[in-house]
Amino acid sequence: MKKQKIIRMLPILFLLFISSSCMRLYTGSYAQTDFTLDQPNELGPTVQKWEDGLRTSGENGELEWWYFDAKFNDGSLFVCYFYKIHPIKNIYFIGMNYNNPDGEELFLMKFFNEEEVYFSKDSCNVSMGDNYFRGNLKEYEIYLTDQDFEGFGIQIKLESNLKPYRPQDGIIKAGEDYFAWLAAVPNGVAKAKIIRKGKTLEVQGSGYHDHNWGNTPLQKLFENWVWFRGESGEYTVIASELNTSAKRGGYSIPILYMANKDNVLINRFGTNGLFTKYSNRIENVYNKKNEPLFSKLEMITTDGEIITIEGKDIIDNADMFKRAPLPSYLSWVLPLLKISSKFSSIDPHYTRFDSDLRLSIDDTTFQGHGVLEIMDLK
Incomplete structure (x- = not known):
């Protein structure tokens, strides 16, 4: 009888073992280096073209992507990213x-082979097949062929209105592990020709481009982050808070940038006179076991500026285990992660909101709009 009970428990014990192993693989070892206040600050305030070029070398664990989004005058939203990661190859x-x-949403991904891609170290010059992302910090061209995206194609010209921005060197390190971010175009004019279902549409609007890279999987550095980019009249705002992994100290790292065409008005990084407040808990979007997440963020500086960001309509919400960018030869990983997640609290999601922006500066209030992103890595 005792032997039969043990036999019946074997499948459960096996699943628990797989769960523990996969989650350890996902989150990293127990001993990890904390973040510290001493962060890289050697490049100086002027961003160079090479900084938007290839920054990784192909080592295991590295990741890098070039991102663009735009809100066009017809009310449409477009996002694309050219991605390079190295989990095993x-x-x-x-x-x-x-x-x-x-209200129609189109989400598509296209994978490419090694011989189909090109990256320059001198500037942003990335091509994958016939698609490309090129620019020099002032002007960019982005092209997606409709042959690769089920009849959807787009040709974009982006002209920057502002100088590039990065907090210090843009690199946040914990020991030798790091994640980096460069807002190459904090705000610009985007003009696009869209091909959709055989028809061509010309639109114009507000565009944004940033560049991210690092040498370790994001979930081994962060629990989650919130990020926002938007505008109100002459002002452009980029706001973020990075919440580091408990194994890395469990710190919150706020970032706030506000500028117009003449000056950078706010440039705060870390706890340098910057405070954050969250409200409007998100309901009925995530699984019940998910930790609380919020769609309203207020940032307050010691100089009295108040930036209020409130997510309104969800424009993208994805279970990251279902949307994970893995080619066929790594497809076996996802079922294991999904099974493991049922026995743990790990439930990574990515959510993007069309958002309202309110600025309170010198007793004057400005209204605007933007995009709020929540990256919940665990």
Whole structure:
């Protein structure tokens, strides 16, 4: 009888073992280096073209992507990213979202082989197949062929209105592990020709481009982050808070940038006179076991500026285990992660909101709009 009970328990014990092993693989070892206040600050305030070029070398664990989003005058939203990651070997892909004014959403991904891609170290010059992302910090061209994206194609010209921005060197390190971010175009004019279902549409709007890279999987550095980019009249705002992994100290690292065409008005990084407040808990979007997440963020500086960001309409919400960018030869990983997640609290999601922005500066209030992103890595 005792032997039969043990036999019946074997499948459960096996699943628990797989769960523990996969989650350890996902989150990293127990001994990890904390973040510290001493962060890289050697490059100086002027961003160089090479900083938007290739920054990784192809080592295991590295990741890098070039991102663009735009809100066009017809109410449509477009996002694309050219991605390079190296979990075991190099993986290259382009992801894109298009939300048209009628509420239709298109999400597509396309993978590429090693011989189909090119990256320059001198400037942003990335190509994958016939698709490309090129620029020099002032002007960019982005092209997706409709042959790769189920009849959707787009040709974009982006002209920057502001100088590039990065907090210090843009690199946040914990020991030898790091994640980096460069807002190459904090705000610009985006003009696009869109091919959709055989028809061509010309639109114009507000565009943004940033560049991210690092040498370790993001979930081994962070629990989650919130990020926002938007504008109100002459002002452009980029706001973020990085919440580091408990194994890395469990710190919150806020970032706030505000500028117009003449000056950078706010440039705060870390706890340098910057405070954050969250409200409007998100309900009925995530699984019940998910930790609380919020769609309203207020940032307050010691100089009295108040920036209020409030997510309104969800324009993208993805279970990251279902949307994970893995080619066929790594497809076996996802079922294991999904099974493991049922026995743990890990439930990574990515959510993007069309958002309202309110600025309170010198007793004057300005209204605006933007995009709020929540990256929940665990």
